[in-house]
Amino acid sequence: MSPHLQIINGSILEGGGQILRNSVSLAALLQKPIRIENIRAGRSQPGLKSQHRTGLDLVARIASAQLTGATNGSTSVEFKPGRIELPGSWKADTVTAGATTLLIQIALPLLLFQTPKSASSSSRPSVLSLLGGTNAEQAPQVDYTQHVFLPFFRKHFLPPIKLEIKKRGYYPKGGGEINLCVWPLLPGQKLRAVNLVERNRLVTIHGLAHCAGLPRVVGEGMSQGAVKRIQEWGNKNGLSIADNGVAPAAVAAATAGGETKNPVLMDINVKRETNGSTKGAGSGIVLWAEFENGVVMGGSAVGKKGLDPSQVGKSAAEELIKGIEAGGCVDEWTQDQIIIFMALAEGKSQVRCGTKDLTLHTRTAIWVAEQLTEAKFEVKQEDSGHWTIHCEGTGFSMSG
Numbered sequence: 001m002s003p004h005l006q007i008i009n010g011s012i013l014e015g016g017g018q019i020l021r022n023s024v025s026l027a028a029l030l031q032k033p034i035r036i037e038n039i040r041a042g043r044s045q046p047g048l049k050s051q052h053r054t055g056l057d058l059v060a061r062i063a064s065a066q067l068t069g070a071t072n073g074s075t076s077v078e079f080k081p082g083r084i085e086l087p088g089s090w091k092a093d094t095v096t097a098g099a100t101t102l103l104i105q106i107a108l109p110l111l112l113f114q115t116p117k118s119a120s121s122s123s124r125p126s127v128l129s130l131l132g133g134t135n136a137e138q139a140p141q142v143d144y145t146q147h148v149f150l151p152f153f154r155k156h157f158l159p160p161i162k163l164e165i166k167k168r169g170y171y172p173k174g175g176g177e178i179n180l181c182v183w184p185l186l187p188g189q190k191l192r193a194v195n196l197v198e199r200n201r202l203v204t205i206h207g208l209a210h211c212a213g214l215p216r217v218v219g220e221g222m223s224q225g226a227v228k229r230i231q232e233w234g235n236k237n238g239l240s241i242a243d244n245g246v247a248p249a250a251v252a253a254a255t256a257g258g259e260t261k262n263p264v265l266m267d268i269n270v271k272r273e274t275n276g277s278t279k280g281a282g283s284g285i286v287l288w289a290e291f292e293n294g295v296v297m298g299g300s301a302v303g304k305k306g307l308d309p310s311q312v313g314k315s316a317a318e319e320l321i322k323g324i325e326a327g328g329c330v331d332e333w334t335q336d337q338i339i340i341f342m343a344l345a346e347g348k349s350q351v352r353c354g355t356k357d358l359t360l361h362t363r364t365a366i367w368v369a370e371q372l373t374e375a376k377f378e379v380k381q382e383d384s385g386h387w388t389i390h391c392e393g394t395g396f397s398m399s400g
């Protein structure tokens with residue numbers, strides 16, 4: 001065994017690919033050689049899939065690392081990081097419909113800290129060109145990353161990031177393409193801690209129902225299913241939810257006295273990709289709710305053959321409503337995706353989650369962060385019933 005090789009047990013808690021992604025990102029930044037064993041032991045087909053291998057290879061290139069054992073199905077890899085490259089252009093292809101957004105998950109922490117040689121070259125971003133799936137299940141749909149995760153990230157942690165969807169890629173063919181531009185931090189600069197314990201009034205619900213290689217009615221059906229469910233929920237909860245600025249009959253009646261109680265604007269667009277612009281057919285919907293103080297929460301669903309589009313829209317709405325009703329400042333997906341950044345940020349972060357226990361993904365991300373960094377996490381259930389994540393971050397930065 002190589003000296004000082006830290007072993008990470010990939011079967012802990014969630015036992016999925018996120019352990020691999022978070023471990024390798026942190027190992028690269030902190031210059032720690034690691035071996036990850038029992039990779040994805042918690043999944044029905046354990047070991048590396050094409051998308052995980054692609055992510056490892058991408059990070060190995062950015063971090064000039066030595067990577068061994070990264071073959072399809074492998075349950076153990078070694079990663080010995082070298083010097084993190086300067087900002088540049090990187091391309092990665094999952095080959096399958098594997099999620100490009102999970103490639104963002106593994107690479108983003110490194111891209112933030114690709115310290116330019118001098119402050120004058122700081123305007124140069126790194127550009128990731130990622131090929132594969134864009135709207136799959138069990139991973140963020142690219143529109144979720146675009147409209148929920150990145151707005152949160154930019155607001156709280158600081159660095160500017162731009163995501164462009166060039167082409168959608170659906171299961172099983174993939175073939176999508178996205179570009180991510182990340183402007184790295186300056187030498188010595190640190191991520192800010194997050195302090196998010198209040199959630200104000202719900203003001204808007206946006207959404208996008210997308211489809212390709214299928215008639216537009218599929219997108220319209222998903223949108224209508226979501227609108228119907230959200231308005232039913234709004235009516236029950238004393239919210240006047242106006243669809244695209246037009247008050248529905250029930251809302252108009254409720255507000256007939258001239259006084260509009262808790263108005264919420266809803267705008268769910270339908271986008272049908274042009275013929276031939278995607279490799280295969282597919283559909284999905286992503287919804288996001290914005291609150292007065294900038295809190296954003298999402299809900300999504302992917303269309304499937306034989307599934308009524310309005311049911312797909314309804315299940316995205318159910319997911320969004322579940323998140324809103326839980327009363328936290330982040331939804332269940334953003335919850336685990338911010339842990340690595342809380343660990344790297346400077347000072348105390350605190351984020352209020354819902355009244356439901358933290359997700360297993362979140363507990364796993366905390367476990368990984370504690371294995372590889374000095375960050376200290378504390379998870380508490382408040383008197384209100386909400387779970388709050390507290391973290392004393394490490395204030396990581398790169399020297400010039």
Ligand SMILES: Nc1ncnc2c1ncn2[C@@H]1O[C@H](COP(=O)(O)OP(=O)(O)OP(=O)(O)O)[C@@H](O)[C@H]1O
Pocket residue numbers: 014015016017018019040043049102137138139140141144300332333334336337361
């Ligand atoms: N519907 C969703 N919306 C947003 N993010 C999601 C959604 N589903 C899963 N995610 C995120 O995707 C990541 C999946 O991590 P996981 O460990 O399950 O990956 P994996 O094992 O590589 O996945 P798979 O077994 O599908 O290959 C987590 O960060 C989770 O929050």
